Amino acid sequence: MENWEKLSKKPWAEVRQMQDRKLRAFIVNQIYPYSPHYRRIFQELKLDPYKFKGVQDLVHLPFTYKEDIAPTDAEPAKHRDFIIRPDEEVSEKYGHMAKLSPYGGKQVVDEKIYDYKPAHIHFTTGRTAKPTPFVYTLRDLETIREAGRRLLDVFALSEKDILVNAFPYAPHLAFWQAFFAADSMGVASLHSGGGKVMGTQNLMSAVEMMKATVISFIPGYAYYFLRQAAEQKRDYSSVQKVLFGGERVPPGLKDKIIALLQEMGAKNPQVLATYACTESRLAWGECPSHDSYGYHTYPDTEIIEMIDPATGEHVAEGEEGEIVYTALDWRGSCLLRYRTGDVAKGGILYTPCPNCGRTVPRITANLQRKSEFKEFDLTKVKGTLVNLNNFFPLMMGHPQVVEWQVEVCKRNNDPFDLDEINLYIAPAAGVNIEELKSDLRQKVIRDTEVAPNQIIFLPAEQVLARVGMETELKEKRIVDNRPQK
Amino acid sequence: MENFAKLCRMTPEQIKQFQAQQMQDFFAGEVAVRHPFYRDSWRETGVPRSAADLQKQPFTVKSDLLSQPDNLESYRRYVLEVPEQSVSSKGGGLFGLFKGKSAGEIVPKKYATNQLLFSAGRTGKITPYVYSVADIENLGDTGLRMMEILGITRDDTIVNAMSYAPNLSFWQVYYGGLKLGSTVLQSGGGRILGTEKILTAMENMEASTLFTTPGYAEFLLQTAVHFNLKFPNLNKLIVGYGPVPLAQVKRLEVLLRMVGSPDGQVKRVYFLNEAKSAWAECSPGSGYHFYQDHAFLELDAVPGVEGRGELILTNLNALGSCVVRFRTGDLAESITYEPCPVCQRSLPRVLGEIERLDDYKNLGGEQGRTVNLSSLFSVLAAEPNLLLWQAVLHGEPAQLRIDAAFLDKNQAAELSGSLQAKLQAALGVTLTIKPTSYKELADRLGFEKYPIEQRIVAHSSTGS
Numbered sequence: 047m048e049n050w051e052k053l054s055k056k057p058w059a060e061v062r063q064m065q066d067r068k069l070r071a072f073i074v075n076q077i078y079p080y081s082p083h084y085r086r087i088f089q090e091l092k093l094d095p096y097k098f099k100g101v102q103d104l105v106h107l108p109f110t111y112k113e114d115i116a117p118t119d120a121e122p123a124k125h126r127d128f129i130i131r132p133d134e135e136v137s138e139k140y141g142h143m144a145k146l147s148p149y150g151g152k153q154v155v156d157e158k159i160y161d162y163k164p165a166h167i168h169f170t171t172g173r174t175a176k177p178t179p180f181v182y183t184l185r186d187l188e189t190i191r192e193a194g195r196r197l198l199d200v201f202a203l204s205e206k207d208i209l210v211n212a213f214p215y216a217p218h219l220a221f222w223q224a225f226f227a228a229d230s231m232g233v234a235s236l237h238s239g240g241g242k243v244m245g246t247q248n249l250m251s252a253v254e255m256m257k258a259t260v261i262s263f264i265p266g267y268a269y270y271f272l273r274q275a276a277e278q279k280r281d282y283s284s285v286q287k288v289l290f291g292g293e294r295v296p297p298g299l300k301d302k303i304i305a306l307l308q309e310m311g312a313k314n315p316q317v318l319a320t321y322a323c324t325e326s327r328l329a330w331g332e333c334p335s336h337d338s339y340g341y342h343t344y345p346d347t348e349i350i351e352m353i354d355p356a357t358g359e360h361v362a363e364g365e366e367g368e369i370v371y372t373a374l375d376w377r378g379s380c381l382l383r384y385r386t387g388d389v390a391k392g393g394i395l396y397t398p399c400p401n402c403g404r405t406v407p408r409i410t411a412n413l414q415r416k417s418e419f420k421e422f423d424l425t426k427v428k429g430t431l432v433n434l435n436n437f438f439p440l441m442m443g444h445p446q447v448v449e450w451q452v453e454v455c456k457r458n459n460d461p462f463d464l465d466e467i468n469l470y471i472a473p474a475a476g477v478n479i480e481e482l483k484s485d486l487r488q489k490v491i492r493d494t495e496v497a498p499n500q501i502i503f504l505p506a507e508q509v510l511a512r513v514g515m516e517t518e519l520k521e522k523r524i525v526d527n528r529p530q531k
Numbered sequence: 532m533e534n535f536a537k538l539c540r541m542t543p544e545q546i547k548q549f550q551a552q553q554m555q556d557f558f559a560g561e562v563a564v565r566h567p568f569y570r571d572s573w574r575e576t577g578v579p580r581s582a583a584d585l586q587k588q589p590f591t592v593k594s595d596l597l598s599q600p601d602n603l604e605s606y607r608r609y610v611l612e613v614p615e616q617s618v619s620s621k622g623g624g625l626f627g628l629f630k631g632k633s634a635g636e637i638v639p640k641k642y643a644t645n646q647l648l649f650s651a652g653r654t655g656k657i658t659p660y661v662y663s664v665a666d667i668e669n670l671g672d673t674g675l676r677m678m679e680i681l682g683i684t685r686d687d688t689i690v691n692a693m694s695y696a697p698n699l700s701f702w703q704v705y706y707g708g709l710k711l712g713s714t715v716l717q718s719g720g721g722r723i724l725g726t727e728k729i730l731t732a733m734e735n736m737e738a739s740t741l742f743t744t745p746g747y748a749e750f751l752l753q754t755a756v757h758f759n760l761k762f763p764n765l766n767k768l769i770v771g772y773g774p775v776p777l778a779q780v781k782r783l784e785v786l787l788r789m790v791g792s793p794d795g796q797v798k799r800v801y802f803l804n805e806a807k808s809a810w811a812e813c814s815p816g817s818g819y820h821f822y823q824d825h826a827f828l829e830l831d832a833v834p835g836v837e838g839r840g841e842l843i844l845t846n847l848n849a850l851g852s853c854v855v856r857f858r859t860g861d862l863a864e865s866i867t868y869e870p871c872p873v874c875q876r877s878l879p880r881v882l883g884e885i886e887r888l889d890d891y892k893n894l895g896g897e898q899g900r901t902v903n904l905s906s907l908f909s910v911l912a913a914e915p916n917l918l919l920w921q922a923v924l925h926g927e928p929a930q931l932r933i934d935a936a937f938l939d940k941n942q943a944a945e946l947s948g949s950l951q952a953k954l955q956a957a958l959g960v961t962l963t964i965k966p967t968s969y970k971e972l973a974d975r976l977g978f979e980k981y982p983i984e985q986r987i988v989a990h991s992s993t994g995s
Contacts, residue, residue: 122735159685164714177728179735184712205643215695215719232664234644239695239719243982244649248657255603255659256647 047189047375048346050196054404058396061345061405065374066100068346072375073098076130077382080162083114083127084382101349104372109358110384115325116170116178125178130377132162160184161377169217170324171520180324180379187226189376193328193344194227200331200342200402201287201318203260205232208284210258212249212271213291214520215239219322220291223329224262233260241267241516250275253282262289265299265442266521270510272306273448283311291320291329292520294413294435298443321409325384326371332411333402340395340408348374350407351383352394365393369409389414434524436493441523444489446482448472449509455527465528466499472506479503532672532848533824535679539876543868546823546879551581553824553847562853565611565642568595569855579855582827585845590831591857596658596805610661610852613642641665642850648697650804658804661851666807667706669848673808673825674707680811680820680874681769681798685712688736688764692729692743692751693772694720694982700772700802703809704742713740721747721979726754737764742800745770745779746984750973752786753918761791771800771809773983776884776909780815801885803861805854806844810881814873818880824848828866828881831858833888835901839864841888842881862886862905884909890987894929894960902931902958904987910957916946919972922987929989931962936969 048064056064077084078095084107088095093106115125164181171177182190198207209228213221221237228235236252238244244252249271253261263271268288275282285307300317307315321341322329326348330341343350352367353360361367369388373380392410399408414435434452441450449472457463469490473482483501491497504512513521541549562569563578572589579585591609599605645667649657662670683689689708693700701719708715716732718724720743724732729751733741743751748770755762768783780797787795800811801819806826810819821828825847830840839862846853864883871880886905894902904922911920911933919936935950937943943966951964976984 159712163685163712165709165712167714167716179732181714187709208644215723217717217719217724229645232640232643232645234647236647236649237697239697239723242722243696244657248649251598251603251657252647252649252659255598255606257604 047192050192050199050344053344053346054342054406056405058405058407061407062101065345065349068374069100069104069349069372070098076375076377077380080130080132081128081380082131086127104349104351104383105360107383109370110381112178112385112387115381117176125180125379128379128381129164129181130162130380132158164378166222167217168219168222168324168327171218178324180327182327183377186327186376186378189347190223190328191226191230193347194223195230196344197223197320197329197331198227198231198233200333200404201260201289202334203231203233203287207233207259207286208256209233209235209260209262210249210253210256211235211237212240212261212263212267214241214264214267215243218292219324219327219329220264223291223320223322224289240264241271246271246274246516250278250280253285254280257284259284260287260289261285262291264292264520265290265295266293266513266523267515268303269299269306269442270449270515272303272310276306276309280310282307283313285310285312285315287334288315288317289320289331290317291322294415294438295319295411296439296442298439298445301443302445319411321388321411321413323371323386323388325381325386327373327376327379330409333399333404335401337401338411339399339401340392340410342399342402342404343407343409345406346374347376348372350394350409352390355389361393363394363396364410366391367393369394369413387415432494432496434494437490437524440489440493444486446474446477446485448474449506449513451509451512451522452524453527454525456529459529461529467496468500468502469498470502470504470509470512472509473503532669532822535672535676538823539878541823541877543877546868546877547582550823550827550847554582554585554827554845555580557847558855561611561850562855565614566609566853567612568608585827585856586829588856590843591854593658593858593860596660596852596854597656598659606659606661606852609854611642611663611850613644614639641668644851646697646702648699648702648804650698659852660804660807662807663849663851665848665850669825670703670807671706671710673822674703674705675710676822677703677800677809677811678707678711678713680813680876681767681800682796682813683711683713683740683767683769687713687739687767689713689715689740689742690729690733690736690738691715691717692720692741692747694744694747695723696982698802698982699804699807699809700744703802720744720982721751722977722981725979726751730755730758730760733762733765734760738762739764740767740769741765742769742771744773744983745775745783746773746976746986747978748783749779749786750919750976750978750984752783752790755790756786763791765790765792766795768795768797769800769811770797772802773986774884774886774905774908775799776912777816778909779912782912782915801881803842803844803859805846805852805857805859807846807849813871813876817871817873818867818882819885820871820874820876820878820880823879828879829856830863830866833862836862836888836891836903839883839886860888862888892924892929894924894931899928900959902960904931906957907933907954908986910954914950916942917950918969919976921967921972921976921985924987924989931958931960932965933962934965934967934972934975936967936972940966 073095165184166182168180169177211224215221225237238249303317304315316334320329320331330343332338349372351370353370355368369386371384372382390410391412395408398405437452441447451470453468455466457466515521558578563573596609641664643664644661645664646662648660691704693704695701718729783797800809802809810821827845829843831843832840842859842861842863844857844859845855863881868879870877890905891901891903916938921934923932937946947964978984
């Protein structure tokens with residue numbers, strides 16, 4: 047990997063040249079010879095890998111979609127075709143000879159094992175397809191460690207910070223990226239595994255015990271956790287930064303979190319978000335500021351394209367587009383032109399960050415997930431498209447909503463009847479329920495263009511039980527309870 | 532840490548000399564200088580210089596390590612202080628000319644805190660335990676030693692199904708696997724990934740090695756047998772972080788055969804959070820091999836407990852949290868410095884089944900007697916017709932009931948009778964047996980809910 051301090055100061059034109067050079071080498075030396083899937087693609091399309099000049103030639107390759115990788119009952123090992131692996135037949139035939147070679151044969155074997163042998167595995171969460179494994183080699187673990195160090199550098203953390211990692215434990219990226227980041231920078235940490243593992247009370251005490259300066263959370267759990275801590279009048283004066291990952295961060299939620307931290311004695315706390323997907327195998331973060339200047343990417347480990355989701359054509363700098371990810375110089379599971387399904391409203395920016403001055407490409411922070419546009423039969427005219435993303439900023443940021451859940455179901459539980467949308471709301475103390483109901487109804491219509499059928503007010507504990515706080519890996523904010531036709 | 536091969540060749544006399552030297556160096560060079568509690572206490576009594584001196588020291592107990600409610604940072608009394616930076620990091624003085632700007636930083640990184648692990652134990656009170664950078668490096672080294680003793684190599688594919696918690700069992704396997712360079716799935720155990728996904732992963736990865744707790748191992752393999760899943764590659768099942776009597780090792784070996792692993796071996800590991808390393812057996816019953824450069828163990832007699840003593844731990848190279856003469860609450864038969872008769876390594880070993888002192892309970896009130904509930908594990912593991920069990924202490928004075936799920940439900944009444952007679956003879960108290968469904972017991976034991984199953988409970992939600 048490049049030197050981060052130098053890389054983040056290089057002019058964009060130079061960075062692009064570096065990407066061209068690295069991509070050429072990566073395709074010729076790793077992807078074409080050792081990736082079964084992409085080798086097949088090159089052969090089917092009669093593409094000559096040696097004529098690949100750089101990033102501009104990526105358009106000759108087809109996109110890779112989640113369904114290309116995710117295991118199915120018919121093909122449970124599809125993901126293996128995306129792993130960079132030197133030909134197994136050759137390894138078996140000549141491997142023992144290499145070991146016996148008096149000219150550093152054992153060292154060569156050790157290097158190959160470092161480069162190519164899977165050592166660590168993450169899984170996708172499996173919400174839209176079966177959980178898909180992504181493997182890291184020992185070399186990749188060095189890459190994710192360095193990415194973690196860069197992430198904390200962007201967040202302006204130092205080895206004097208103390209981290210409580212409250213991401214739920216799972217073989218998923220969020221927990222492990224925080225672990226590798228802290229380990230790499232030398233930040234003293236508690237990798238708690240989240241409330242489900244340690245219990246929220248124990249975790250609250252741990253923040254006080256350690257005088258943590260940084261806490262990393264899934265946004266929904268953060269609000270629940272800090273609300274409880276504030277009710278118990280905990281001393282969180284040491285906390286300076288809250289890092290979010292795993293989900294989008296609605297702007298209103300940041301303000302709620304900051305207010306809670308200030309109530310517990312924190313001075314000028316900041317809430318910072320990360321963006322990642324399992325397929326990208328590392329996370330990017332935004333630099334500290336009240337306004338967001340986007341997620342700072344690492345141009346020596348990936349190429350980010352921004353495309354029109356409908357046509358697949360590139361969009362201009364700063365224009366809304368779907369994020370397409372290409373791995374650069376990784377080993378293990380490597381994807382080219384992967385359609386993330388995430389739409390960046392402000393696209394990608396190549397200008398230096400006005401806040402921190404780093405010159406790396408930035409993905410703008412307002413992200414939406416394409417898969418959360420769902421088709422509903424809300425009227426006799428079937429097939430209304432509803433953007434469920436819009437519930438998150440509305441509910442998370444609403445000052446009078448403490449907890450919430452959206453339920454999609456069928457009228458009379460009849461699979462052939464109309465769809466209904468119900469809101470379950472735990473209101474803040476002392477709120478006028480009728481006024482809140484009317485306010486929510488208006489805002490839901492404004493933001494989603496549909497009217498909720500029912501707004502049901504419940505105590506916070508009941509809504510928390512519905513969303514599975516502390517029992518689920520990710521809380522269930524939007525549930526689709528429609529029976530199958 | 533010392534060269535492992537060298538440690539494995541020492542004679543018992545050399546081990547004792549080595550440990551005496553290690554104690555002198557570590558106590559005088561680190562503990563007496565940087566340990567807030569022992570530094571103060573040794574000011575009056577002097578720094579212990581030998582095993583004989585050590586025996587005059589008072590014990591440290593678990594409650595000493597807990598944070599006080601009015602001072603949550605009080606756990607730091609048992610954490611070595613990080614040395615002050617006495618030379619400015621900006622300059623570097625004369626050394627700076629030769630070694631660059633970092634020469635001015637004389638604070639050795641090894642003392643800095645890397646991670647806090649917590650032991651919740653059975654008390655439910657979390658005890659923070661600080662691992663310094665050096666401790667984490669040692670965790671990798673001891674992990675590699677553990678793998679070597681267990682016969683695991685880089686070619687093995689490992690599923691780490693130790694329940695995730697910020698404690699030793701998960702992280703020892705993680706760092707050992709990483710150092711070894713094996714392919715490892717860090718599943719987090721049943722309560723994180725769920726049994727179905729773990730079984731699928733084991734099948735897809737063609738896993739050769741599984742690390743988990745003994746109770747969960749049994750549940751996982753029983754589930755595999757039920758669904759007729761086969762794991763022909765699974766040749767090492769490593770269990771620990773819970774009592775594993777030899778009878779249960781045999782039981783797990785039978786289950787391995789049933790899932791298609793004819794040569795599968797079951798081996799045991801002893802995880803002791805405060806030791807900052809796990810100790811493995813090279814073969815079941817050979818004794819837990821520990822490391823003379825890392826820990827010093829004593830065995831202290833406990834009134835009312837025959838043939839066993841409580842293990843007393845002294846850390847010999849810990850730079851974060853550090854304890855001297857710590858009462859572990861774990862019982863063992865003896866400690867030997869003789870070479871292992873199976874693997875020939877001359878590492879010191881803890882012999883006998885590890886049992887918990889907490890499991891010695893008084894049943895039947897004043898006229899009753901103290902019963903070792905740990906012995907239930909070995910007696911019940913030898914019952915081929917028993918699938919699952921839970922011991923329930925109920926009533927006042929406490930009485931014992933065993934809720935049992937039998938292989939053949941139709942024979943439950945008959946099997947209950949014979950089991951009751953057998954247990955009463957073994958424990959010397961009257962007890963009852965309640966046939967219970969497998970599903971209910973699996974739920975109550977909480978294989979997918981708790982870090983370790985609820986084998987002995989004080990009250991039952993199902994009543995008595």
